[in-house]
Amino acid sequence: MxxxxxxxxxxxxxxxxxxxxxxxxxxxxxxxxxxxxxxxxxxxxxxxxxxxxxxxxxxxxxxxxxxxxxxxxxxxxKDRQRCGRPASFTPLQATEVKALACRLPAESGVPLSRWSCPELAREAAEQGIAPFVSASTVRRWLAQDALKPWQHRSWIFITDPDFRTKAARVLDLYARTWQGERLGDDEYVISADEKTSIQARCRCHPTLAPGKARAMRVNHTYRRGGALAYLAAYDVHEARVLGRTEERTGIGPFMNLVTQVMSQEPYASAKRVFWIVDNGSSHRGKKAADRLTRAFPNAVMVHTPVHASWLNQIEIYFAVVQRKVVTPNDFTDLTEVRDRLRAFEDCYNATAQPFQWKFTTSDLDDLLARLDRRTADHPEESSVVPAA
Known part of the structure; x- marks a missing residue:
C-alpha cells in the first residue's frame, strides 16, 4: 500500500x-x-x-x-455546519402556546388569575398541543415575542366629563401658565394631599443592619403603636415641601395645613397661590374652593379630574416618603414617626430639585385622540386611561 x-x-x-x-x-x-x-x-x-x-x-x-x-x-x-438534532416542536405548536398565553386562564376553564410558564406548559399538554413541553421551553417561546402573561397593568375609565379641561388647567400651571397668561414671580403653585394611615409598627426583635452577603433583616412580628395621617404641600417650582401630621384626615386637618403654608412667606404676601388637589373628601367640590378663598383671598383651589391623582405631583413625593422613610416600617411609637417625617422634610428640602414633569397639554391631546380612535374602532369599549 x-x-x-x-x-x-x-x-x-x-x-x-x-x-x-x-x-x-x-x-x-x-x-x-x-x-x-x-x-x-x-x-x-x-x-x-x-x-x-x-x-x-x-x-x-x-x-x-x-x-x-x-x-x-x-x-x-472552524467547525462545519451540522444538521443537528431534529426539532422537538413544530412552529405551529409554539404559536399555539403563544396564543394560549394571550388568553385569560378563565377562558380555558383554569382557576387562575394569571398564567405562569409552568402552568402554561401543563395546560398545553392537557389541551393536546404537545405531549410534553418544559417550562423553560415555554419561557423561551414567549421571550421571542416579549410576552409576559404573569404581569398586569391597571387602567380606569374616564368618568369625568370635563377631563380635558381640568387636566389642561393642571398641566398649564406646571408650565407656569394660567388662562393663557404667564405666571408672575409672585405667583406660586402648590400640590397638596394627604397620606393616610402611616402606622407605627414596633418589631418584636431588633432590626439587623446589612452585613456581608446579607440584606437588612426585619422581624415579621410587630406590635401596633397606632397610626397617623401625613399632610403635605409641595411647591412645584421651588421643590419645597411643607408638611404636618394629624391624628386623622378631614376638612379641619387640611385647613390646618393650608394655614401653616399660607401664614409664612413668600405665600402670605403672594399675588396668587394655586392649590392643586384631588377630589378627596377633605377638599372636594366648589364648597372646598370657596372655603379656601374665604380663609385666604389670594389662594385658588384647582381640582384634578376624577380618578386622575397621577396628575398631582405630591403623589411623587409621597412615593419617595413611602420608599425611603416608611418602608420597612419599624417605629417604636408615633412620636418617632413624626420626628422621622419632620427630619426627612428638612433633608429633602436641602437637596431637592423640581420634578422633571414632561407630560404636557400636547401629550394630553395625543392621548385623548388615541383613546377616541380606539373607541371608534371598538364602540363597545369606553375611553380608558392608564392608572398611575
Whole structure:
C-alpha cells in the first residue's frame, strides 16, 4: 500500500500572525489552539507522524486539520455546519402556546388569575398541543415575542366629563401658565394631599443592619403603636415641601395645613397661590374652593379630574416618603414617626430639585385622540386611561 504524502503548507505573513495568536492566545478556545498549532508545525515542513508525537494528537486528527487548511485556509479550521438534532416542536405548536398565553386562564376553564410558564406548559399538554413541553421551553417561546402573561397593568375609565379641561388647567400651571397668561414671580403653585394611615409598627426583635452577603433583616412580628395621617404641600417650582401630621384626615386637618403654608412667606404676601388637589373628601367640590378663598383671598383651589391623582405631583413625593422613610416600617411609637417625617422634610428640602414633569397639554391631546380612535374602532369599549 502506498504511503500517503503529507500536504505541503505555505503561510502568508498575515496567516502566520493570526495562527500564532490562535495558538498562544489566552482566550482562544482549546480546540482552535490545537488546530492552529498543527498548521504551524506543518508550515515548518514537519511530517504528520512527527506532529503527532509532539502534540499528542491522533494521526488522523493531524491529517484532517492539515488537509482542511491546505484546501480552504483559515476558514477550514472552524467547525462545519451540522444538521443537528431534529426539532422537538413544530412552529405551529409554539404559536399555539403563544396564543394560549394571550388568553385569560378563565377562558380555558383554569382557576387562575394569571398564567405562569409552568402552568402554561401543563395546560398545553392537557389541551393536546404537545405531549410534553418544559417550562423553560415555554419561557423561551414567549421571550421571542416579549410576552409576559404573569404581569398586569391597571387602567380606569374616564368618568369625568370635563377631563380635558381640568387636566389642561393642571398641566398649564406646571408650565407656569394660567388662562393663557404667564405666571408672575409672585405667583406660586402648590400640590397638596394627604397620606393616610402611616402606622407605627414596633418589631418584636431588633432590626439587623446589612452585613456581608446579607440584606437588612426585619422581624415579621410587630406590635401596633397606632397610626397617623401625613399632610403635605409641595411647591412645584421651588421643590419645597411643607408638611404636618394629624391624628386623622378631614376638612379641619387640611385647613390646618393650608394655614401653616399660607401664614409664612413668600405665600402670605403672594399675588396668587394655586392649590392643586384631588377630589378627596377633605377638599372636594366648589364648597372646598370657596372655603379656601374665604380663609385666604389670594389662594385658588384647582381640582384634578376624577380618578386622575397621577396628575398631582405630591403623589411623587409621597412615593419617595413611602420608599425611603416608611418602608420597612419599624417605629417604636408615633412620636418617632413624626420626628422621622419632620427630619426627612428638612433633608429633602436641602437637596431637592423640581420634578422633571414632561407630560404636557400636547401629550394630553395625543392621548385623548388615541383613546377616541380606539373607541371608534371598538364602540363597545369606553375611553380608558392608564392608572398611575
Amino acid at each position: 502506498p504511503v500517503r504524502t503529507a500536504r505541503p503548507i505555505a503561510l502568508s505573513a498575515a496567516d502566520r500572525v493570526r495562527l500564532k495568536k490562535m495558538a498562544y492566545g489566552h482566550k482562544t478556545e482549546h480546540r482552535l489552539r490545537v488546530r492552529a498549532q498543527v498548521v504551524l508545525h506543518a508550515a515548518r515542513g514537519r511530517s504528520n507522524a512527527r506532529i503527532t508525537r509532539e502534540t499528542g494528537l491522533h494521526l488522523d486528527t493531524v491529517r484532517r486539520w492539515r488537509g482542511r487548511f491546505a484546501e480552504t485556509g483559515l476558514p477550514g479550521l
